[in-house]
Amino acid sequence: MITDAIIANSPALLVMIPLIAAFACPFIGRISPAVRNIWVVGAMVLTAAMALLLAGEVFSSGTVVYTFGASAPGMSVPPDSGGIPVRIVFTVDAMSALMQIIGAITGLSIVLYSIAGDRRHTGLESYYTLYLLMIAGVMGMVSTGDLFNFFVFLEILSISSAGLIAYRIDRGVAVEAAVKYFVLSTIGAMVILVAIGIFYGEYDALNIAVIASRMQFTLLDQVALVLMIAALGMKCGAVPMHFWTPDAYSMAPSSITAMLVVASQASLYGLFRVVFTLYNVTLNAATVGWIIIVLGVLSMVVGVTMAIPQKDVKRLMAYHAISQTGYMLLGVGVGLAVLGNQSLLDAFGYVAMEGGIFHIINHAMYKGLLFLTAGAIFYRIGTRNLNRMGGLGHNMKYTMVFFVIGALAIAGIPPFNGFASKLMIYESVFMFNPILSIIAMVVSILTLASFVKVFHSIFMGPRLPEYADVKEAPAPMLIGMGILAAVVVLFGLFPGVVVDHLIEPAAQALVNQGAYISAVMGGA
Amino acid sequence: MLVFGTIPYLVIVALAVIGLATAALKRNLIKIFLGITIFESAINLFLVSLGYRDGAVAPIFTDAPSTEMVMATPQALTLTSIVIGVATTALLLSFAVLIWKHYGTVDTDKIRRLKE
Amino acid sequence: MKMSKIVRTGANILYPFVLIFGLYIVLHGHLTPGGGFQAGAVIATGVVLVIVANSYEAVTGMLQKVVFKAQESIGLLLFIGVAAIAITLGLPFFYNFLANSGSIFGLSVPFGPNHGDLNTAGLIPIMNIAVGIEVWGGLTVIILSMLSGLDRKEA
Numbered sequence: 001m002i003t004d005a006i007i008a009n010s011p012a013l014l015v016m017i018p019l020i021a022a023f024a025c026p027f028i029g030r031i032s033p034a035v036r037n038i039w040v041v042g043a044m045v046l047t048a049a050m051a052l053l054l055a056g057e058v059f060s061s062g063t064v065v066y067t068f069g070a071s072a073p074g075m076s077v078p079p080d081s082g083g084i085p086v087r088i089v090f091t092v093d094a095m096s097a098l099m100q101i102i103g104a105i106t107g108l109s110i111v112l113y114s115i116a117g118d119r120r121h122t123g124l125e126s127y128y129t130l131y132l133l134m135i136a137g138v139m140g141m142v143s144t145g146d147l148f149n150f151f152v153f154l155e156i157l158s159i160s161s162a163g164l165i166a167y168r169i170d171r172g173v174a175v176e177a178a179v180k181y182f183v184l185s186t187i188g189a190m191v192i193l194v195a196i197g198i199f200y201g202e203y204d205a206l207n208i209a210v211i212a213s214r215m216q217f218t219l220l221d222q223v224a225l226v227l228m229i230a231a232l233g234m235k236c237g238a239v240p241m242h243f244w245t246p247d248a249y250s251m252a253p254s255s256i257t258a259m260l261v262v263a264s265q266a267s268l269y270g271l272f273r274v275v276f277t278l279y280n281v282t283l284n285a286a287t288v289g290w291i292i293i294v295l296g297v298l299s300m301v302v303g304v305t306m307a308i309p310q311k312d313v314k315r316l317m318a319y320h321a322i323s324q325t326g327y328m329l330l331g332v333g334v335g336l337a338v339l340g341n342q343s344l345l346d347a348f349g350y351v352a353m354e355g356g357i358f359h360i361i362n363h364a365m366y367k368g369l370l371f372l373t374a375g376a377i378f379y380r381i382g383t384r385n386l387n388r389m390g391g392l393g394h395n396m397k398y399t400m401v402f403f404v405i406g407a408l409a410i411a412g413i414p415p416f417n418g419f420a421s422k423l424m425i426y427e428s429v430f431m432f433n434p435i436l437s438i439i440a441m442v443v444s445i446l447t448l449a450s451f452v453k454v455f456h457s458i459f460m461g462p463r464l465p466e467y468a469d470v471k472e473a474p475a476p477m478l479i480g481m482g483i484l485a486a487v488v489v490l491f492g493l494f495p496g497v498v499v500d501h502l503i504e505p506a507a508q509a510l511v512n513q514g515a516y517i518s519a520v521m522g523g524a
Numbered sequence: 525m526l527v528f529g530t531i532p533y534l535v536i537v538a539l540a541v542i543g544l545a546t547a548a549l550k551r552n553l554i555k556i557f558l559g560i561t562i563f564e565s566a567i568n569l570f571l572v573s574l575g576y577r578d579g580a581v582a583p584i585f586t587d588a589p590s591t592e593m594v595m596a597t598p599q600a601l602t603l604t605s606i607v608i609g610v611a612t613t614a615l616l617l618s619f620a621v622l623i624w625k626h627y628g629t630v631d632t633d634k635i636r637r638l639k640e
Numbered sequence: 641m642k643m644s645k646i647v648r649t650g651a652n653i654l655y656p657f658v659l660i661f662g663l664y665i666v667l668h669g670h671l672t673p674g675g676g677f678q679a680g681a682v683i684a685t686g687v688v689l690v691i692v693a694n695s696y697e698a699v700t701g702m703l704q705k706v707v708f709k710a711q712e713s714i715g716l717l718l719f720i721g722v723a724a725i726a727i728t729l730g731l732p733f734f735y736n737f738l739a740n741s742g743s744i745f746g747l748s749v750p751f752g753p754n755h756g757d758l759n760t761a762g763l764i765p766i767m768n769i770a771v772g773i774e775v776w777g778g779l780t781v782i783i784l785s786m787l788s789g790l791d792r793k794e795a
Contacts (some may be wrong), residue, residue, distance in 0.1 A: 009732070009733060012727065012732065018722075023716040023720065026713050026714065027710070066732065069736060070732055072732065073732045127612075152604060162619075164617060164621070172622060172623055172627050173625055175619050176623065178637055182615065182616060183556065186560055186564075187560065187563065190563055190567050194567055196601075197567070197571050200598065201574045424662065548674045603677065614786075638738060
């Protein structure tokens with residue numbers, strides 16, 4: 001009975017638990033640091049459990065609708081409202097559930113890592129408060145079915161991220177990165193708000209399902225679409241709006257960088273949700289699809305070419321993150337370009353979308369892992385400069401193994417998860433346009449080249465005298481990295497299972513706009 | 525009537541352009557933040573003027589005359605946006621304080637340690 | 641930098657009135673324009689008035705950052721907490737279980753225009769109070785942090 005109640009309320013609990021834990025953190029922190037660590041880890045475990053429970057519910061019995069403040073969670077349309085959802089509605093379909101799983105797994109491993117990795121800093125109460133707020137922001141963004149609510153969670157996420165980027169002030173340099181990030185993301189969020197205002201003025205609604213059911217694709221809608229794509233593309237770090245990414249990723253503490261990857265993917269989710277669920281076939285699918293494809297290809301190429309000459313290991317990884325975001329945009333963009341044409345969609349459109357969506361979850365895992373290994377190295381030797389590293393493979397064996405797993409996964413080498421999703425993208429995109437597929441493969445080879453160089457300069461070579469007594473990273477950090485590495489390997493070994501049970505429902509949920517609308521509006 | 529109805533939107537566009545131009549062209553960090561705040565105000569004005577109805581009264585039930593009422597949603601949106609704006613401005617200004625402490629300047633041309 | 645005696649005395653006299661006005665706004669949030677955020681902002685303005693009239697050093701003994709930080713967290717926890725009580729009663733998050741229940745803030749509202757009764761609206765006034773506490777604390781912490789960041793020598 002109590003489990004039923006928990007499952008029924010899991011969409012709300014998913015946001016509520018991190019919020020309560022975050023606000024109680026300053027009090028708990030006064031007792032003792034150990035109690036605070038247990039509190040934070042406990043809250044994160046509970047949140048992850050909620051996300052997995054909810055995902056199980058969604059994948060077994062379809063979209064879950066949760067209405068805040070109604071007399072029953074499923075009552076999204078009150079009987080006396082004339083068929084309009086008036087309250088804030090959380091609509092969790094397969095795509096949202098997938099993003100929640102990403103947030104839960106990454107969030108949990110990062111918190112375990114942080115317990116050891118950020119122990120030496122002051123003000124940890126605020127650090128964990130902001131971190132849990134980030135989790136709440138991500139979970140809210142991917143669950144909500146209300147546009148304005150989406151904006152609010154987006155702002156919660158960017159304010160807490162900005163605070164955390166500047167957390168390690170680092171003679172002001174981190175603050176500089178945070179200012180850059182925050183100025184851009186504030187303007188981006190305001191632009192999203194303009195688009196929301198346009199929707200509200202036109203359709204008198206804020207609920208995504210209602211707007212989608214009334215969508216006309218007038219000139220104003222086109223303006224709103226452009227604003228949305230620009231702002232969310234900027235937030236997910238796509239070229240040509242990527243300038244904040246390397247700075248913010250390299251200056252934030254490594255644990256936060258891994259979380260920022262998830263945060264930018266929540267923005268990517270927002271972009272896909274807007275394009276597929278809000279507009280779907282009403283927009284000119286080929287044109288918008290090509291815009292997203294071009295953004296993706298640009299991100300892939302520019303990201304990887306900027307990455308190769310970098311000296312700072314985290315800056316290098318940040319440019320690779322831009323490049324990998326391009327793959328997701330490419331895959332899903334191809335799916336969008338053939339939306340509305342069922343035969344092409346069946347031939348390669350779905351596979352391309354599944355590849356793109358699979359790449360989202362894979363990217364969060366291996367990129368998070370790579371940033372965490374970079375953080376572990378920084379924790380032990382205190383530099384991020386590649387030229388000053390070397391021979392660490394003798395002393396940090398586990399970290400090296402995790403780094404190799406992450407590096408091979410990002411370069412798309414079997415049997416790791418990056419290979420599985422990239423193969424799906426190559427095959428399907430080749431049928432759409434061979435040149436795009438070839439570009440994607442070349443970028444992948446360049447990624448491999450870049451990571452071979454990084455691997456060599458960090459771990460290989462003789463033992464350097466200044467790092468002779470460097471120790472392995474502490475156990476909690478290794479556990480955090482281990483969770484992510486295990487997921488990377490498992491997804492790589494059994495891609496079929498993952499695609500069938502997680503990715504395909506997510507792709508279907510994005511394409512099938514009618515199911516989303518009827519889940520909220522009740523068959524209307 | 526039409527002209528009167530469009531005035532708020534003209535003001536919004538003007539404010540948004542002023543705000544964005546200030547944020548993009550000025551080199552003083554504080555002025556950039558001021559530009560962002562002006563841009564935010566433009567959007568708040570946009571949201572609240574969406575909800576304007578001619579001759580309607582505020583949606584408060586105490587002793588209201590029985591005429592048309594304004595929908596409260598745009599005002600709630602504006603209020604939420606203002607609240608978020610306060611948090612944003614506070615965070616930006618504390619960043620400015622930190623930058624001033626560590627760099628001794630708020631000129632964006634001189635805040636360039638990241639590139640090294 | 642201390643202001644003149646007139647300003648300081650004026651601010652000290654005004655301070656309780658500003659507080660009372662803020663509390664009035666927060667309590668009538670569900671009946672009149674205003675609510676938790678506005679009230680919190682009004683009260684925080686009163687705090688700023690005192691800080692500006694006196695010097696920063698003089699007020700830090702009276703207004704301690706720790707207290708306001710705690711106040712901020714308590715307000716937020718109260719807000720989420722009342723919303724969460726509904727879940728333990730088997731109702732959705734944020735369900736207004738106090739409205740029309742006859743207990744505190746539980747009178748039902750008569751139909752049509754009326755004067756409004758303070759003892760109505762269920763959870764909404766409680767949440768207004770929570771937000772009021774939070775914003776009061778939060779804005780004051782912001783102001784105190786900004787002032788502590790100033791360079792004393794130049795002032």
